[in-house]
Amino acid sequence: MVYLNDDFEGGATNFLKDVAPLQSNEERRPRATPDQIRHKVMPEAGTAIIFNHRLLHEGETVTAGVKYMLRSDVMYTRVVGEDMDPNDRDALLLFRNAQAAEAEGEMGTAASLYRRAFKMSPRLAEAYGDDSS
Structure with missing residues (x-):
């Protein structure tokens, strides 16, 4: 994911602890509580983050402005080499x-x-x- 702008408020990408029962916010969307967040990435224009999407994560609510980002997937399969034992x-x-x-x-x-x-x-x-x- 590449952050394209940073002229907004909120919108961090939170990576959550493995066992984190989420709480619903006022919009009835499941959200992590602060103690459930393992790592927070604050959006900065031009910054890219690459992670396994099986990791439990969330995008915080944008409270002011508009967040633009580019999302992509990296697809790969490891080729088992002949030189492998x-x-x-x-x-x-x-x-x-x-x-x-x-x-x-x-x-x-x-x-x-x-x-x-x-x-x-x-x-x-x-x-x-x-x-x-």
Whole structure:
């Protein structure tokens, strides 16, 4: 997202804590309370922010003026290289299957696949923060 102007009031982009039950404001829109905000980005013309949209975030209400921004998506798929260690490659494929299972709500399957992937590749476990290896 690129902020195109900053001649308005409010309108910050807030990144919220992972478990943050939101409160409805006077317009009945869910809003974070100050203690639920992990990080706040104040709009400044020309500033760009890039983040995973799975992160819980919100745009604060603009209280005066008009906020202009450019929003875009970055789409990518990691290409598994031939020079990758075969165990790491297999573990990465298990990891992707675990992510897909998790997205489908199959938590038991996902957990089993994550464990297998992390056990197979200590490098993958280290990269994704698994402390059990």
